Amino acid sequence: MSNSWPSTPHSSLPSGALRLKALEALLKQRGLLEQARSLTQTQSQAAPAFQRFRERYQNDLASFVETCVRFRPGHGPAGYQLRVLRALPEKRRVAVRAPHGAGKTAIAAWVILHAVLTADDVKVPVTASAWRQLTKFLFPEIHKWAGRLRWDLIGRQPFSQVELLTLALKLGPTCEAFAVASNNPALIEGAHADKIVYVFDEAKAIPDGTWDAAEGAFSTGEAYALAISTPGEPSGRFYQIHARKAGYEDWFPIHITKEEAIQAGRISAEWVEQRKRQWGESSSVYQNRVEGEFASQDEESVIPLAWIEAAIERWHELAERKAWPEFTGVGVDVARSGEDKTVYALRHKLAIRELRSYSRQDTMTTVGQVKGILDAFGGKAIVDVIGMGAGVIDRLREQRYTALAFNAGAKAEGKDRSGELGFVNLRSYAWWHLREMLDPAFDATLALPPDDLLIGDLTAPKWRVTSGGKIEVESKDDIKKRLERSTDFGDAVVMVFSPETDAERGLNVFF
Numbered sequence: 154m155s156n157s158w159p160s161t162p163h164s165s166l167p168s169g170a171l172r173l174k175a176l177e178a179l180l181k182q183r184g185l186l187e188q189a190r191s192l193t194q195t196q197s198q199a200a201p202a203f204q205r206f207r208e209r210y211q212n213d214l215a216s217f218v219e220t221c222v223r224f225r226p227g228h229g230p231a232g233y234q235l236r237v238l239r240a241l242p243e244k245r246r247v248a249v250r251a252p253h254g255a256g257k258t259a260i261a262a263w264v265i266l267h268a269v270l271t272a273d274d275v276k277v278p279v280t281a282s283a284w285r286q287l288t289k290f291l292f293p294e295i296h297k298w299a300g301r302l303r304w305d306l307i308g309r310q311p312f313s314q315v316e317l318l319t320l321a322l323k324l325g326p327t328c329e330a331f332a333v334a335s336n337n338p339a340l341i342e343g344a345h346a347d348k349i350v351y352v353f354d355e356a357k358a359i360p361d362g363t364w365d366a367a368e369g370a371f372s373t374g375e376a377y378a379l380a381i382s383t384p385g386e387p388s389g390r391f392y393q394i395h396a397r398k399a400g401y402e403d404w405f406p407i408h409i410t411k412e413e414a415i416q417a418g419r420i421s422a423e424w425v426e427q428r429k430r431q432w433g434e435s436s437s438v439y440q441n442r443v444e445g446e447f448a449s450q451d452e453e454s455v456i457p458l459a460w461i462e463a464a465i466e467r468w469h470e471l472a473e474r475k476a477w478p479e480f481t482g483v484g485v486d487v488a489r490s491g492e493d494k495t496v497y498a499l500r501h502k503l504a505i506r507e508l509r510s511y512s513r514q515d516t517m518t519t520v521g522q523v524k525g526i527l528d529a530f531g532g533k534a535i536v537d538v539i540g541m542g543a544g545v546i547d548r549l550r551e552q553r554y555t556a557l558a559f560n561a562g563a564k565a566e567g568k569d570r571s572g573e574l575g576f577v578n579l580r581s582y583a584w585w586h587l588r589e590m591l592d593p594a595f596d597a598t599l600a601l602p603p604d605d606l607l608i609g610d611l612t613a614p615k616w617r618v619t620s621g622g623k624i625e626v627e628s629k630d631d632i633k634k635r636l637e638r639s640t641d642f643g644d645a646v647v648m649v650f651s652p653e654t655d656a657e658r659g660l661n662v663f664f
Contacts, residue, residue, distance in 0.1 A: 202308025211271040214238040218263050223301045231417035233409045234260050241377055244405035248356070248380040248394045251409035252445040254420045257381040261352050262294040264379050265330045269322050270307065274347040277322075277330035278340065278367075282358035282382075285469050287332045291354050292320050295330075335359045338366035346374075353380040356391040358459075364390045380404075384440075384447040386459055392447050411443055432609045433636055453615040455584050455626055460591040461611050467600040471504055478502040480530035484559075484649030485523055486641045487542040488513040495519055497526065498645035503590075504600035505646055508607060516544040520552075527554050535559050535648045559583075559648045561629070567652055570595075574624050581626040583651040584614060590650060601646070610643025 210217040215238040218230050230238070233251075237260050241247045251257050261279075268277050281287050296317065304311050316323055320332040333340045341351070341363055349370040353359055370376035382391055394404045414420045425443055432439040437458050440448035471477060484498035488511075497509040511522070523534050523545065534549060536542045538558035549556035561580035568575055570589050576582040590599045601607065613636060614627045633639050 200308055204308075206306065206308045207271050207273075210267070212242050214242055214264065214267050217267050217271070221303050221306050222263070222298065223303055230259075230263075231256060231413070231419060233407075233413045233417065237379075237407055238263065240405055240407065241379055245371075245376065246378045246404045247407060248391060248404050249407045249409065250382060250384045250391075250395055250445050250447075252411045252414055252420060253383050253442040254424075255409050255414040255445070256417075256419050257383075257409075258290055258294045258354070259298070261291055261354055261379060261381055262298045264350065265295055265322065265352060266298060266302070268348070268350040268377075269324055269328050269330050272328060272348045274327040275329070275350065276344040276346040276348075277350045277352060278333045278344045279330055279352045279354065280333045280335045280341065280359065280363060281354035281356075282335055283355065283466050283469075284332075284334055285466065285473070286355045287320065289469075291352075292332065295322065335363045338362040342366035342369055344370070349374060349376045351376070351378040353378065353391075354382070356380040356382040357385040357389060359390065361390050383442055384445060385462075386437075386449055386457075387447040395447065409445060411445065428605075431606065431638065432612070436609075436612060438608055438612050453617070454612060455614045455616050456588050456591060456611050458608070458612050460588075460593060460597070461601060461608055463593060463597065464591055464599055464601040465603045465608075467598065468504065468602050471506075471600055477506055478504065480506075480532050482533040482535060482649055483523065483526050484645040484647070485519070485534055485536040485542070485545065486645040486648065487519060487537050487540065487545055488641070489540050489639075493639045494641045496641045496645040497522070498642075498649045499526065499530075500532075500649045503598050505602055505649070508602055508604055508642055508645070510606075510642070516541055516548065519545050520548045523549060523556075524552065524554065533557060535651060537561070537644065537648060559651055569624065574618065574622055577619060577623045577625040579651070580628070580647075581616070581624050583647045584626040585616075585624055586652045587611075587647050587650050599650075604642065607642040607646065610640035611646070613640055613643070 206221075210221070215230075215235045218238060219235070222230075224230075234256055237247060237249055241264065249257060249260070265277050265279065268275050279287065279291065281291065299312055299317055299322075302311070312322070322330040327346065338360075351367045351370075353364075367376075367378060371378075380391060380394070384392070384395070386392070387396070394401045395406045395408070397406070411420065411425055415422050415425065428439055428443050432443075437448040437454075440446045441458065478501045480499065480501050482500050484496075484500065486496045486498075488495040493513060494510045495512075495514060498505050499507045499509070509522075511518075519541075523536075527534060533555040535557045536546050536549070536559060538546055538560050539562075542558075546556050546558050559579070561578060561583075563579040565576040565579045565582035567582050567586075569585060576585065587599075589595070591597050601611075613632055616624055616626045619625055629640060629644065
């Protein structure tokens with residue numbers, strides 16, 4: 154179909170608003186609806202009220218949020234959020250580390266909305282350590298706060314469907330925020346406009362090359378950068394900025410503390426105390442997620458937190474694609490006493506799709522639950538045979554189910570990946586085997602569910618090498634004495650990946 158204009162005489166077209174509607178209808182018919190809306194938007198942007206809004210708030214981020222965002226009664230931006238918003242126009246490069254749940258993503262969403270609404274020519278490249286952070290958290294947050302803007306004060310109509318997109322915000326041809334994968338620095342470097350605002354979300358794991366790609370904009374134009382994250386290992390560019398390493402003095406670091414977040418009502422004191430009991434105050438996971446501090450995994454700990462977080466990210470990718478492999482088995486950690494839980498870890502080849510937990514229960518109830526899982530999915534059960542688990546194993550075998558006994562104190566014949574070190578028992582071998590499966594140096598693909606109890610369990614055990622050249626992982630009883638809790642979730646996962654569930658072959662039968 155030709156895209157030439159119709160031959161209808163100019164005088165015969167409707168006038169005023171009807172004429173504009175007719176033009177938009179024609180463009181829609183010709184596949185040019187976006188241009189029509191862009192034309193409408195250009196006219197809206199030229200409105201005097203919108204221009205006055207831009208002039209008033211262009212360099213006042215904090216007032217924009219306080220005045221032009223509609224908050225629920227009794228709610229509003231926290232003092233530390235306003236501190237960040239005031240710092241960005243002045244310092245230009247601001248890096249914020251904070252506990253989990255402190256409201257970092259809201260800050261980023263406000264910065265992005267402000268930049269696109271108040272500038273004549275602006276590009277806002279938005280990146281994160283994981284693509285899911287952009288698709289599931291940051292851009293949905295932008296959509297949420299866009300719905301709470303006071304458009305009467307802004308002086309224009311709310312964003313249209315062609316302006317506020319799933320992963321972009323576009324106002325005409327010159328004002329745009331857009332998502333960029335952090336492993337593609339070229340797209341960061343290629344952004345050009347009178348004003349550039351970089352947003353680095355969950356910045357602790359963004360590659361150095363992406364940070365470097367943004368530097369060009371700071372050499373000539375009006376450029377700003379906001380980096381936000383919960384801290385992680387004391388390494389990488391985000392850490393170097395907060396540690397005030399040489400060469401990063403032009404960044405302005407801000408640490409939001411747990412006390413500030415509690416006072417602002419963003420996190421609760423009860424949550425903090427529960428995480429302290431669950432993870433231990435000195436653990437890296439507690440320091441990272443609750444204190445908002447950089448902390449390295451203790452060298453005596455079996456599995457680093459960063460490896461577990463990477464496995465959780467792989468789980469999210471599988472969940473989003475609904476690409477679960479076939480079911481292969483269930484690890485069963487049977488409750489022993491007190492507050493212990495019976496935990497089932499449902500394994501789908503190299504992924505734990507689901508964890509199920511139950512308060513202490515009798516043997517037959519556990520047998521019935523395991524039987525239900527095996528009837529539904531097939532596969533095998535790997536059961537902790539110590540204590541009540543022996544009865545579970547016996548009953549499952551009586552009913553002709555494949556049930557493999559995991560005896561943590563049994564002898565282990567295997568070696569570590571180097572082939573140099575053995576293990577004092579099967580527990581040590583199984584835990585070390587899971588560590589090796591999560592090691593990113595060997596292209597780890599194992600996926601773990603996002604469960605706080607599992608994270609705490611997997612980061613809890615310590616290890617040592619005995620004088621006989623064998624690796625010894627801390628016993629479950631010793632961990633319980635130290636932390637006053639049992640690592641039931643972690644043990645269920647470790648068992649289902651145990652390398653010696655097939656005694657004859659000495660191999661993991663589920664590979």
